[in-house]
Amino acid sequence: MPDGWDVVIGMEVHVQPRTRTKMFCGCAVAPLNAAPNSYVCEICLGLPGTLPVINKAAVEACLKSALALSCEIPRHTKFDRKNYMYPDLPKGYQISQYDLPMSVNGHLELNGRKIRIRRVHLEEDTGKLVHAGDKLHKAWESFVDLNRAGVPLMEIVTEPDLRSADEARDYAMELRTLLRMIGVSEADMEKGQLRAEANVSVNREGSSELGVKTELKNINSFRALHRAILYEVDRQTKLIESGGAVEQETRGWSEAEQRTFSQRSKEFAEDYRYFPEPDLPPLEIDPDWVEDLRRTLPELPGARRTRLTSQHGLSAAQVAVIGGDRDLADLYEGAVAQGAPTQPTANWIVNEVAPTGKLLAPQHLAELMQMMGRDAISRDQAREVMPIQRPWPTTEAGRSRRCRH
């Protein structure tokens, strides 16, 4: 980050939990490339006289995510209407959560530092707009596909605790690892299942006065997130150094031009007139329910990494690969439990399993590693005979992905 400047970043990440149906209606969640408006019903089309009903699986996914992020889960929560007129939501409002979110005050540990999580709440996704005409400036008409309208989304909001583009990217990646590991989402950015927005501001080093922030959107990869923040920090510092002032605004990331651009001016001052959703009774979160969900959580990535380091003596690079994926970590620990040597096995998983996607059974890997240890077979031969038990990834999310598409 630039000399003489402090960078302050807060993140808002939207994650689509792995559910079969939408947030408030029984429509199946559409597969990618489904025909437009073929996964819709009276409720998600916002037709008059329809009523929403909350999807229990989405609530549970949100609560599990909140628990994995060490959040507090208040007993009472409710949904609110966020009003805005835009054709991507035909009701004229989005059902979201305003002042009583599902969970608050958590944190995610990142490289030994706690990044505070302000809240994790549930809401519904919007439809997709396609603009015809000159892409950026002169759309002649717009087309609406409402397959995504009403799909559940968890919104995970940090405090402004991130200090660099690297850290923001690492946070988003760690969040993805965590959510995949607890099985609540595939969290695939390219499929739009994880969408990151960054609030970025800069101030003179050591100054207690926070700078004016801009909100970065349209980011569809971790690399784009990193580049968008680097670009924005550079733009803001140069602007201030040349006597200008940063304007509070939403800026999009243009992948083609590798720059951020102003998306929404102040004229569209955000006034969403939030009010409690009258069509949904409040939710009462029973502490017993929360405890039941807590018991279903697997060991979290942080704890697992610590064990891989302290018990097995793996290097940071090995832990980064093996500890970041439940299947690989299970394979490693399973093989070692059956007598496979720690270091060669870790290296084999990092070099031969992770890149190829060929997952094998722990006992087979243990046998293979022991045979190689005795020089009974060469590395090439081992690669040749490596019995693939199943393709990888094989997490529930990965499996359902293959079923659905």
Next chain:
Amino acid sequence: MLARLGLEPGEEEFYSEQLSSILEHIDRLQQLDTETIAPTAQVVEVSNPLREDVPRPGLTQEDALANAPAAVNGMFRVPSIQEET
């Protein structure tokens, strides 16, 4: 939505009377003293009506678009939307 209701000639008076009486009623509600009453979002004494995550049939694309003023290639067509300023 109300603004888009089409009225037949002769209905104007009928509906203007109805609308006036609704507005009068709201005026009357405004006079109530609610100083000591907590904001009430819900009067139905039901909580946690959750739905199992089981898909059920929705509408076909044809039915979904049936009442749309304009549709093209399976999508609703709306006037140009510009975010860019």
